Amino acid sequence: MQSPAAPPRTAVAAEAVDVTFSYENRQALNGLSLSVAAGSIFGLLGPNGSGKTTLLSLFAGLRAPDSGSVTVLGETPSTGLRARIGFVFQESTLDPLMTVREVLAFHGKLFGMTGARARQRLDEALETVALTDRANDAVRTLSGGMRRRLELARAFLPSPELLLLDEPTAGLDPDSEKAVWAYLHERNEEGVTIIAATNKVSEADRHADAVAFVHDGRIVAQGAPPELKSGLKHDGLFVEGEFSDDEISEIKAWPEVGALRWSSPLLHLTVDSAATFVPKLFQAAGASVSAVRVHEASLEDAYFDVVGSGLDGDER
Amino acid sequence: MIAGPLLACQAILVRDLRAVLRSRSQLYSSLLLPLMLLAVLGVGISEGLEPSSSSIRDGDYTSFLVAGLIAMTALFSSTFSSASYYQDRDSGQLRAMMASPHPQQIILLGKSLAGVAIGSLQAIALLAIASVIPGIELEWQHGVVPGIGLAVLAVLLLAFILNGFAQLVASRIRTMQGFHLVMNLLLFPLLFLSGAFFPLADLPGWLKVFATVNPISYAVDLLQIAAYADGDGHFGIVIDLIVLGILTPTVFALGIGAKHPIE
Numbered sequence: 001m002q003s004p005a006a007p008p009r010t011a012v013a014a015e016a017v018d019v020t021f022s023y024e025n026r027q028a029l030n031g032l033s034l035s036v037a038a039g040s041i042f043g044l045l046g047p048n049g050s051g052k053t054t055l056l057s058l059f060a061g062l063r064a065p066d067s068g069s070v071t072v073l074g075e076t077p078s079t080g081l082r083a084r085i086g087f088v089f090q091e092s093t094l095d096p097l098m099t100v101r102e103v104l105a106f107h108g109k110l111f112g113m114t115g116a117r118a119r120q121r122l123d124e125a126l127e128t129v130a131l132t133d134r135a136n137d138a139v140r141t142l143s144g145g146m147r148r149r150l151e152l153a154r155a156f157l158p159s160p161e162l163l164l165l166d167e168p169t170a171g172l173d174p175d176s177e178k179a180v181w182a183y184l185h186e187r188n189e190e191g192v193t194i195i196a197a198t199n200k201v202s203e204a205d206r207h208a209d210a211v212a213f214v215h216d217g218r219i220v221a222q223g224a225p226p227e228l229k230s231g232l233k234h235d236g237l238f239v240e241g242e243f244s245d246d247e248i249s250e251i252k253a254w255p256e257v258g259a260l261r262w263s264s265p266l267l268h269l270t271v272d273s274a275a276t277f278v279p280k281l282f283q284a285a286g287a288s289v290s291a292v293r294v295h296e297a298s299l300e301d302a303y304f305d306v307v308g309s310g311l312d313g314d315e316r
Numbered sequence: 317m318i319a320g321p322l323l324a325c326q327a328i329l330v331r332d333l334r335a336v337l338r339s340r341s342q343l344y345s346s347l348l349l350p351l352m353l354l355a356v357l358g359v360g361i362s363e364g365l366e367p368s369s370s371s372i373r374d375g376d377y378t379s380f381l382v383a384g385l386i387a388m389t390a391l392f393s394s395t396f397s398s399a400s401y402y403q404d405r406d407s408g409q410l411r412a413m414m415a416s417p418h419p420q421q422i423i424l425l426g427k428s429l430a431g432v433a434i435g436s437l438q439a440i441a442l443l444a445i446a447s448v449i450p451g452i453e454l455e456w457q458h459g460v461v462p463g464i465g466l467a468v469l470a471v472l473l474l475a476f477i478l479n480g481f482a483q484l485v486a487s488r489i490r491t492m493q494g495f496h497l498v499m500n501l502l503l504f505p506l507l508f509l510s511g512a513f514f515p516l517a518d519l520p521g522w523l524k525v526f527a528t529v530n531p532i533s534y535a536v537d538l539l540q541i542a543a544y545a546d547g548d549g550h551f552g553i554v555i556d557l558i559v560l561g562i563l564t565p566t567v568f569a570l571g572i573g574a575k576h577p578i579e
Contacts, residue, residue: 093408093411
């Protein structure tokens with residue numbers, strides 16, 4: 001298992017077809033279909049509870065679907081196939097009492113890695129995530145960013161072909177987030193397929209080759225970020241203010257307005273052109289407006305446009 | 317080179333042993349409690365009640381108590397170690413192990429072997445300490461080395477049974493608090509009815525029935541035969557070995573084979 005026998009490379013790294021999965025009293029996946037190209041960085045974008053984590057656990061073979069089919073690296077997920085898959089969970093799964101080196105050595109042994117080659121891989125992994133000087137320190141003494149880097153190093157130690165990441169940068173500061181993604185891009189350039197579940201729009205927009213919007217256990221749209229944004233109104237706006245129901249109804253009826261969400265005191269909408277919309281807004285309801293922020297239409301707008309609610313789950 | 321599943325078991329075993337060695341309070345308290353009982357209960361009953369049972373040699377209850385306290389140490393250390401399953405599950409570490417290319421049974425086997433090793437080592441350490449305490453007279457009727465061998469075998473068989481039993485309970489109980497409650501509820505009566513604290517020979521008939529169907533009785537009997545008794549014990553060495561020899565693989569396999577919740 002130290003270096004998995006070179007399996008036939010497939011064009012599709014992971015695929016789910018019409019998959020359903022239920023927990024005791026909750027339907028988590030509801031006819032979900034998805035295809036992830038080998039060698040890509042794929043973003044699963046959706047709010048908490050949309051089914052992203054469940055889908056990752058199905059890809060890892062930790063759960064089996066109630067119906068439908070799942071294929072990973074050309075095979076049905078199984079215990080043995082996990083030798084070719086790395087998994088970084090949303091919450092930390094590190095033993096705080098172990099040292100950094102012990103964490104990696106233990107994981108290596110679980111994946112059948114022993115001897116000089118394993119020690120060399122371990123040293124390389126420590127160096128790559130810049131934790132060599134902390135190798136003999138207990139995990140509990142590491143910062144959040146260091147722990148995340150250690151979890152990534154652990155997942156990459158057995159040289160997986162597919163890496164599953166659940167909220168890879170949750171709780172990290174911008175510098176740590178940048179370092180994590182730099183590391184992930186390096187591994188992706190080496191040929192590792194990365195599937196990252198996230199509810200951070202900027203993360204998916206900036207780093208993913210393709211993105212799927214997950215909503216209520218289904219994929220509601222899938223494509224490269226520019227494709228997903230291409231059908232949108234050009235500009236996205238956040239308007240702060242106190243609007244009456246009549247004012248909201250009037251704005252919604254304007255032809256240049258696309259998607260609109262009103263959650264007092266924030267009005268989120270997409271429009272053809274902010275330059276013509278904003279003066280019109282002030283003319284119609286200027287007294288209600290306290291601030292306007294304009295941005296180029298983002299993936300969040302695209303999600304909002306397709307799903308009808310934001311990534312925080314608010315309804316339109 | 318060790319094969320994958322064995323290497324995984326070994327890695328988990330070493331990891332859990334290391335965790336116990338780093339937890340000094342767990343290490344010391346598991347030995348201090350039986351030693352305290354030996355000093356207080358043993359001396360108190362020997363001097364205060366002057367037991368006259370023929371099973372207690374010269375009224376020396378402290379020496380009689382050694383075998384029972386060894387069984388008690390193995391019993392509580394083994395089951396306490398099994399609770400680390402809950403700690404690993406609740407801290408997410410179990411999920412990380414489950415994401416490796418091994419079935420749940422391999423992970424559980426590694427953890428159970430760690431529990432057996434911890435329980436056995438602590439019980440054997442107690443035997444070693446007790447055997448050098450002045451005033452405690454162990455008989456070693458079959459000789460010191462064979463006696464120690466028999467005692468170690470009894471401790472190992474008991475630890476395997478208890479670990480398997482603990483894993484069976486853990487597969488049914490979702491919380492660590494519930495696990496400890498259920499285990500205490502089950503283990504205390506079993507311990508008291510095993511001959512650990514009083515000779516089975518002098519019990520009334522209805523209590524003897526409970527003692528006879530109690531697996532721990534056979535391990536305590538074997539320990540008494542190995543280190544204390546100067547005869548055949550209550551059941552006899554052959555019966556003890558047959559009962560424990562059948563129960564050990566059965567209960568341990570059932571415990572490891574039981575499907576445990578991973579979240």
